Amino acid sequence: MAFILLIVAFALFYLYMYLGKQGKEIWVRTLPAMAAIPEAVGRCAEMGRPLYWTPGIAGNLNDSTQGPQVLASISILGYIARECVRAGVKIDAFCPIPDALPLVEETLRTAYLAEGRPEEFSKDMITFISGQSPYLTGTLGYFQRERPASTILIGGFYYESVVIGEAGNTIGAFQIGGTNNTHQMPFLIATCDYMLLAEELFAAGASISRDPDLLGSIKGEDILKFIFLGLMTVGFILGLGNVTFLIDLLRM
Amino acid sequence: MSSETIWDKLQNIDRKVFYWILWIGLMIPFIRPIGLPISIAxxxxxxxxxxxxxxxxxxxxxxxxxxxxxxxxxxxxxxxxxxxxxxxxxxxxxxxxxxxxxxxxxxxxxxxxxxxxxxxxxxxxxxxxxxxxxxxxxxxxxxxxxxxxxxxxxxxxxxxxxxxxxxxxxxxxxxxxxxxxxxxxxxxxxxxxxxxxxxxxxxxxxxxxxxxxxxxxxxxxxxxxxxxxxxxxxxxxxxxGEATVIMDALSVSHLMVIAAVLLANIGYFATRGRRR
Amino acid sequence: MSEVYKRELVYLVTAVITVIMFVEYFFLGTWQLAETLRTYATIIANIALGLGAITLVVSHAKKIQRRAAGVWAFSAWLLIFLAISFLSGLAGWAMTGSGQGNPMYDWFFRYVYTPLGQTLYPITGFYIFSACYRAFRARNIDAALLLIAGCFVILTNAPVGGAIWGGFPIIGRWFLDYGQVPGMRTFLIVGAFGMLAYGFRALLGRERGFYGEVAGGE
Amino acid sequence: MAYPTAPLEVLGLWTGWLLMLMIYSYPLYKENIVFRWAEHTYIAVMLAVNLVMMVTNVNRIAIQPMLQGQIHYIIPIILGLAMYTLLVADYRWISRYPIAVLVGAGFGLGMRGVLIPNLLDQVVSTITPPAGGAAMDWFNFIYIAIGTICAVSYFLLTYEHTGALRYPTRLGRWFIMIGLGAYFGNTVLFRLSMLSGRAQFFLQVLKIIPM
CATH class of the missing domain: 3.40.50.10160 (MTH777-like)
Structure with a gap:
């Protein structure tokens, strides 16, 4: 059944990506967290302070749960970086994952290049600190010394989320959070002004690109959701009557 | 700022105050244990x-x-x-x-x-x-x-x-x-x-x-x-053993959290009408 | 041609490895090739740490060189201490084969590294306390529900809750065993959808944001 | 565990105690010179420990097998070293290859890993009726099923939450909030239990309470 599910999912994603390319209009709900990024950058420009970005520290790129979240965060960094270059805002990227360093550097470099200011890019924008707790102390120290006006905490987080979030609040930073790690969502909600919850994290990069190809896959996801909603509704009604054939089918 | 009431101040207490209360509060039960009974999950x-x-x-x-x-x-x-x-x-x-x-x-x-x-x-x-x-x-x-x-x-x-x-x-x-x-x-x-x-x-x-x-x-x-x-x-x-010893500290700290939440809500509702 | 090496072939490598993982899972149970590739990934991720170390050392060396106000002395201390602890660890390992073979490194491990870890992790206790103060305000129905569920669970976990009123643990346990399930289950489901779609885009080479390319070919 | 007597152990105990105070000076006071010193010390020692672990790990899983004849382990070593081309402008692109291996393994394991536990098992669990006939069991079954259906509908991204979707999505948000609230409450236990441990350590080192 898992294999059928994977095939159905891929077929739906492909179908809607294809339809998107053919010109079918796909509307995607605005994600408030993404819409707030220009505000976050603007605030930094106004106050003349840097913007802090981190993808969290939950795992390496080859970690099945955390890796994709880190990548999604780097995708969003591309967008943030271009906004920052346009507004002349300095980005401080704290990347505690060594294997993601080349991607972060490439992303920032490309953003500066795309905005026609490659000479402004510097490797010093990227800070690497090994280990979760030292990364946390490093961030706390940095917050007090540099006082970034906005912080972007999007990616795979563990316990550092609440500490960074609260420390950001202490210095009055405008904060945008996002994670697919259930265990950290409550803290990012509590400490951030805007938040990308679960799936929104993966869809965020596609939603801002307005690329029909990428938007199509989000539409495909929604159709898949409808299928699941249908399965659950029918299964629930059958369950009320103690009929379990759908369960047996799904367990195949 | 002169019209700031106690409730307004409650809304914006410096975090450090909480941290100190918590840190000291956590130590008291170690010095004077309470020994509350615990149930088994x-x-x-x-x-x-x-x-x-x-x-x-x-x-x-x-x-x-x-x-x-x-x-x-x-x-x-x-x-x-x-x-x-x-x-x-x-x-x-x-x-x-x-x-x-x-x-x-x-x-x-x-x-x-x-x-x-x-x-x-x-x-x-x-x-x-x-x-x-x-x-x-x-x-x-x-x-x-x-x-x-x-x-x-x-x-x-x-x-x-x-x-x-x-x-x-x-x-x-x-x-x-x-x-x-x-x-x-x-x-x-x-x-x-x-x-x-x-x-x-x-x-x-x-x-x-x-x-x-x-x-x-x-x-x-x-x-x-x-x-x-x-x-x-x-x-x-x-x-x-070690876990039983810290249960009292947990009780005290959890009570402090509840007290803080109550205080936050009282302050919030007391000032809400005026903010409107 | 260089674009092929620099980009297209890279996406192909990602796609092929992803597909190998699928083939192993759906058709073979375990596959030596897939196991070997996963071991390769672990080795690569390990070696990459050196890159991070270089980045860190260079950035602190620059601070020292610039005599950056208020930080350069700390950067110098960092580099000195890093060198002492790393070299003593390495020497110990080379002589005994154990990670903690050198007495000096062992002392740093036990009495500097370990207590700092024990100190940093619990620091969240402070922050969660103030986060509760700010998050648990019944500003609207959403926040009120967060508050109610949270408070019942808090009073269930601490022995004092049951001592105040026997109903707290009963209701709190319901929240833990059933009340939270729909929300948590939903995150599992939609997070999985998101990852499937994102992974599929990467598999086709259409999700290139993380390779530094601008999505959508703007 | 008794209070140590060996001089090096006593020194270690007090070092840990002082480092704790230095770190906690940040939340209890503000960013200051002693915190900054502890911060830099920690960054250094953690990196050193991780580098030593890296050397021992790479030796154990790659170099030793290679020396024992499994020559193919040279591949990940070369790929790992290829990461360092990031430092050379003209050859930076080579670092993409090791990353492609990491990303492929991550996505492959991630996507295949969510199909059963995150999707199929969750649906099956949602629609499985309770075995017994107790009213509370049925209430929980209905609560979880309706809650999950509404909460999933909240995440529909390409449909406006109006019309037929208006109430399910709003209700879904409430179920999510209850879940997050319970989770938040549970985390309070974990964090405060650890901080209690530190408060205990603070007193133990000062011999106010026994170790």
Whole structure:
């Protein structure tokens, strides 16, 4: 059944990506967290302070749960970086994952290049600190010394989320959070002004690109959701009557 | 600013005030213990009862997947479980998934006096630190020696009487995983689910929450949650220990949290009308 | 041609490895090739740490060179201490084969590294306390529900809750065992959808944001 | 555990105690010179420990097998070293290859890993009726099923939450909030239990309470 599910999912994603390319209009709900990024950058420009970005520290790129979240965060960094270059805002990227360093550097470099200011890019924008707790102390120290006006905490987080979030609040930073790690969502909600919850994290990069190809896959996801909603509704009604054939089918 | 009332001030209390109250408040119960009674959660009781089904000669695998930083949360339950396991006459294999595994093993070894009556290599073995996530857990299931050719002290496994007949997951009768991260998932997916080996979790509170569905579905026979689970186990074996000692501090700190929440809401509602 | 090496072939490598993982899972159970590739990934991720170390050392060396106000002395201390602890660890390992073979490194490990870890992790206790103060305000129905569920669970976990009123643990346990399930389950489901779609885009080479390319070919 | 007597152990105990105070000076006071010193010390020692672990790990899983004849382990070593081309402008692109291996393994394991536990098991669990006939069991079944259906509908991204979707999505948000609230409450236990441990350590070192 898992294999059928994977095939159905891929077929739906492909179908809607294809339809998107053919010109079918796909509307995607605005994600408030993404819409707030220009505000976050603007605030930094106004106050003349840097913007802090981190993808969290939950795992390496080859970690099945955390890796994709880190990548999604780097995708969003591309967008943030271009906004920052346009507004002349300095980005401080704290990347505690060594294997993601080349991607972060490439992303920032490309953003500066795309905005026609490659000479402004510097490797010093990227800070690497090994280990979760030292990364946390490093961030706390940095917050007090540099006082970034906005912080972007999007990616795979563990316990550092609440500490960074609260420390950001202490210095009055405008904060945008996002994670697919259930265990950290409550803290990012509590400490951030805007938040990308679960799936929104993966869809965020596609939603801002307005690329029909990428938007199509989000539409495909929604159709898949409808299928699941249908399965659950029918299964629930059958369950009320103690009929379990759908369960047996799904367990195949 | 002169019109600022006490409620306005409450809304914007400096965080440092909270931190100091909390820090000092946490210390008081250690100096003057209160000793509030604790009830036993069903998942902890099931863990304890599951351990009591062990028979002499059974082999139990304990995975220490928490660092020294989470000792206070996971170690008391691990210690209590180890006492039960050894008293049932079962054999013990301990492994550690964190870089400071050796320190955790020392702590466990020194906290369970029963070890003194037993013989290393014959009744219990410490295999040491390992890394590699889910893939390595799957690997151990099929061949322990490919991951641990020797124990932590460099002795080849074949020279340890206990390990002579233990080659794979089939020779193990129960697994306990103490976790702050994802290792419990790995053991559930690679050991408990495919081989049906009884498994229980000693986790931090959030893991106890996330693993609840697996306990409900029967994949885990029990869960101990945080130091509270440790204190419950200490009560069940009738030997109050480190977890029981900090229960009072937990009561005080949790009460402080509730008080802070109440204060925040009173302040919020008192000023809401005016803000409108 | 260089674009092929620099980009297209890279996406192909990602796609092929992803597909190998699928083939192993759906058709073979275990596959030596897939296991080997996963071991490769672990080794690569390990070696990459050196890159991070270089980045860190260079950035602190620059601070020292610039005599950056208020930080350069700390950067110098960092580099000195890093060198002492790393070299002592390495020497110990080279002589005994154990990670903690050198007495000096062992002392640093036990009495500097370990207590700092034990100190940093619990620091969240402070922050969660103030986060509760701010998050648990019944500003609207959403926040009120968060507050109610949270408070019942808090009073269930602490022995004092049951001492105040026997109903707290009963209701709190319901929240833990059933009340939270729909929310948590939903995150599992939609998070999985998100990862499937994102992974599928990466598999086709259409999700290039993380390779530094601008999504959508703007 | 008794209070240590060996001089090096006593020194270590007090070092840990002082480092704790230095770190906690940040939340209890503000960013200051002693915190900064502890911060830099920690960054250094953690990196050193991780580098030593890296050397021992790479030696154990790659170099030793290679020396014993499994020559193919040279591949990940070369790929790992290829990461360092990031430091050379003209050859930076080579670092993409090792990353492609990491990303492929991550996505492959991630996507295949969610199908059963995150999707199929969750649906099955949602629609499985209770075995017993107790009213509370049925209430929980209905609560979880309706809650999950509404909460999933909240995440529909390409449909406006109006019309037929208006109420399910709003209700879904409430179910999510209850879940997050319970989770938040549970985490309070974990965090405060650890901080209690530190408060205890503070007193133990000062011999106010026994160790």
């Amino acid at each position: 069903p998942s902890t009781r099931d863990l304890y009862n599951g351990l009591l089904t062990l028979e002499e000669g059974d082999v139990v695998w304990i995975n220490i997947a928490f660092g020294v930083s989470a000792w206070i949360d996971c170690m008391p339950a691990t210690v209590a479980c180890t006492k039960v396991i050894l008293r049932q006459g079962a054999k013990l294999i301990v492994v550690g998934a964190y870089t400071d595994a050796d320190l955790s093993w020392d702590k466990l070894r020194n906290s369970v006096p029963d070890f003194d009556q037993l013989e290393y290599g014959k009744d219990y073995v410490y295999l040491g630190y390992y890394t590699g996530g889910e893939a390595v857990v799957a690997q151990i299931a099929s061949d322990i020696r490919s991951v641990f050719p020797t124990d932590a002290y460099g002795t080849p496994l074949d020279e340890l009487p206990l390990m002579k007949e233990v080659n794979s997951v089939h020779d193990i009768d129960m697994v306990l995983s103490g976790d702050t991260g994802d290792w419990g998932d790995y053991y559930m997916r690679q050991w408990a689910s495919p081989y049906g080996i009884p498994m229980a979790e000693i986790g931090i509170a959030m893991l106890a929450s996330s693993y609840m569905p697996f306990y409900k579905s029967g994949l885990l026979f029990g869960i101990s949650s945080s130091s509270r689970g440790g204190a419950e186990l200490e009560k069940l074996i009738g030997e109050p």
